Amino acid sequence: QVQLVESGGGLVQAGGSLRLSCAASGRTFSSYAMGWFRQAPGKEREFVAHISRSGGSTYYADSVKGRFTISRDNAKNTVYLKMNSLKPEDTAVYYCAADKYVLGNVDRPHEYDSWGQGTQVTVSS
DSSP: OOOEEEEOOEEEETTOOEEEEEEEOSSOGGGSEEEEEEEOTTSOOEEEEEEOSSSOOEEEOTTTTTTEEEEEETTTTEEEEEEOSOOGGGOEEEEEEEESSOOSOTTSGGGOSEEOOOEEEEEEO
């Protein structure tokens, strides 16, 4: 099982940008597709973005499409989430997750096998 550690969260004004990173342990990172989710207080965990094992295919939630970009560097065992044009409603704890079997439900938390501890993103208005 891969171990995941997120970083890069913080406080930013509306319209600003942040880049989140998720570092994975082990030598099998490239065998996992990866996803980003977020969870705001009192709300369910929400899908944000997914990237295939090679990085050649990506998928986004409608709420972030055109503003967020998911990418990965398999040589560095890291997946990224670049967030532009941030809005107060993007405020949440952001989690990365590893998807070993890619069963098709990439927007559902149960698809994923390993999770990081999360990093807080706060967008002020």
